[in-house]
Amino acid sequence: MNKQVPRISDIQLPSSVSTLYIDSSFLPPPSHPVSSMAFAWTAIDPDGFILESHYNNISSIFPSALRLEVFALLHGLDSLPQNSTITVATDCAQLLSLWSLYVDAPFIPKMLKESNHLLWSSIHTIMSQKNLDVTLVKVPAHADDILNNHVDALAKAAHTDSQLSSRPSLELLAPCILQFNSLPVDMNIWKFIRDIFDAKSLLTLAVLPRFNSYSSTSDIDWACTKFCLNNNKQFASHRNGRSEFCGFCIKLLLDMLSTLTTLQRRKPHLYNPSWLCPQCNSSPETLDHLWTCPYILPEFSPLNTFKTLLLALRTNCLDKFLSTSSLIPLPDSFAAEFMALDCWNCEPPSFSCLKLARKLIPISLTEFLGNYFSSLIIWSTLDTPLHDFHFDLYVQIWLCRSIFFHHWELAQGITKKMKSSALGPSSIVYPSSNIPLDSLTPSFTGQANFFKMS
Numbered sequence: 465m466n467k468q469v470p471r472i473s474d475i476q477l478p479s480s481v482s483t484l485y486i487d488s489s490f491l492p493p494p495s496h497p498v499s500s501m502a503f504a505w506t507a508i509d510p511d512g513f514i515l516e517s518h519y520n521n522i523s524s525i526f527p528s529a530l531r532l533e534v535f536a537l538l539h540g541l542d543s544l545p546q547n548s549t550i551t552v553a554t555d556c557a558q559l560l561s562l563w564s565l566y567v568d569a570p571f572i573p574k575m576l577k578e579s580n581h582l583l584w585s586s587i588h589t590i591m592s593q594k595n596l597d598v599t600l601v602k603v604p605a606h607a608d609d610i611l612n613n614h615v616d617a618l619a620k621a622a623h624t625d626s627q628l629s630s631r632p633s634l635e636l637l638a639p640c641i642l643q644f645n646s647l648p649v650d651m652n653i654w655k656f657i658r659d660i661f662d663a664k665s666l667l668t669l670a671v672l673p674r675f676n677s678y679s680s681t682s683d684i685d686w687a688c689t690k691f692c693l694n695n696n697k698q699f700a701s702h703r704n705g706r707s708e709f710c711g712f713c714i715k716l717l718l719d720m721l722s723t724l725t726t727l728q729r730r731k732p733h734l735y736n737p738s739w740l741c742p743q744c745n746s747s748p749e750t751l752d753h754l755w756t757c758p759y760i761l762p763e764f765s766p767l768n769t770f771k772t773l774l775l776a777l778r779t780n781c782l783d784k785f786l787s788t789s790s791l792i793p794l795p796d797s798f799a800a801e802f803m804a805l806d807c808w809n810c811e812p813p814s815f816s817c818l819k820l821a822r823k824l825i826p827i828s829l830t831e832f833l834g835n836y837f838s839s840l841i842i843w844s845t846l847d848t849p850l851h852d853f854h855f856d857l858y859v860q861i862w863l864c865r866s867i868f869f870h871h872w873e874l875a876q877g878i879t880k881k882m883k884s885s886a887l888g889p890s891s892i893v894y895p896s897s898n899i900p901l902d903s904l905t906p907s908f909t910g911q912a913n914f915f916k917m918s
């Protein structure tokens with residue numbers, strides 16, 4: 465019988481209340497380390513006298529200016545007595561249009577795609593429990609409405625008022641509340657579920673052995689890596705050879721580029737497992753070796769090209785971060801500390817530098833930048849320089865190497881037809897019996913004349 469109805473406001477306004485002015489103030493980063501969210505309302509009687517005013521902060525989950533407006537409305541309505549007829553004055557046009565969509569109408573499932581649907585649903589519940597008759601009106605912005613200015617000033621004051629002890633309860637009155645790790649999911653439910661599944665598949669990808677062969681997957685910033693993969697312009701356009709570049713990027717990330725070691729694993733009958741890098745003949749041609757191969761020709765030196773491109777990337781990123789507004793002022797040491805990060809160390813290339821080459825963003829880089837910039841700023845600032853860096857790696861190292869490699873294969877008598885054959889070694893007839901299967905790798909160095917001629 466006496467079931468306690470949860471309340472959001474602990475204020476009980478007198479029945480003479482006729483108008484509520486509501487407003488809010490949202491200070492997102494970088495002005496505050498975390499979003500500061502404050503709201504206010506002022507209750508007026510029919511003679512225009514202020515009955516009561518209230519302001520407070522709310523928890524910064526799902527931070528947005530609109531959420532605050534909706535919450536100010538919810539808190540104001542929950543402070544009203546039963547059976548009130550009330551006019552709510554707001555300068556937020558979006559609040560009015562959402563009100564007519566979701567409150568002035570029967571429940572529609574589309575509301576679950578709306579941010580703050582739990583707040584809207586709670587407003588619905590309060591309206592029917594208290595039998596409220598509510599009309600929303602728009603106060604023209606900058607119209608010098610004294611009461612609107614008053615409530616606006618109150619909301620702004622809440623940010624700095626140290627007297628505010630307890631925040632209003634975020635007890636929601638919605639009939640059905642979806643929670644995730646005890647956090648009410650007050651956002652587009654479809655998007656939320658999609659994000660969860662995205663995160664699960666990213667996790668499945670991240671634990672693949674190919675990502676932790678030489679160091680831990682926790683050294684990689686997976687959120688940033690995913691952002692740069694999804695956001696990259698290379699996936700937007702498939703024209704002008706971009707689809708080949710797109711394929712290169714995916715194979716690079718997954719270590720599926722057809723380097724000699726990959727080919728030796730796949731077709732040991734064609735590529736003798738003892739062969740070393742055809743260019744330098746000093747190490748197996750792995751993915752990392754593409755960038756560290758010490759082979760030097762006047763026009764082509766993978767390691768030197770890699771170093772040049774990596775340092776250009778460092779300069780490019782540094783310039784962009786120096787001209788981006790930061791959460792806190794950048795110290796004088798910022799540039800020096802940024803340039804000293806391990807991922808730029810290419811003498812010889814460090815693990816995190818090789819990760820960067822593989823499109824995996826080292827966490828040491830984003831953690832350092834995280835002291836000064838928000839995640840989204842870091843990701844979107846790194847995105848374009850990284851894209852350009854990988855495009856240069858593709859053109860200046862991979863394509864050049866692939867042309868060399870193609871000629872080297874021909875010189876070994878490995879033809880396109882043999883490569884595409886699904887048959888095993890027993891059915892392959894080597895075109896020439898003088899291929900030294902067990903001897904030293906037939907290397908480019910011995911074939912310089914061949915390239916001069918072709």
Ligand SMILES: [Zn+2]
Pocket residue numbers: 741742743744745746747753757758759
């Ligand atoms: Zn080499």
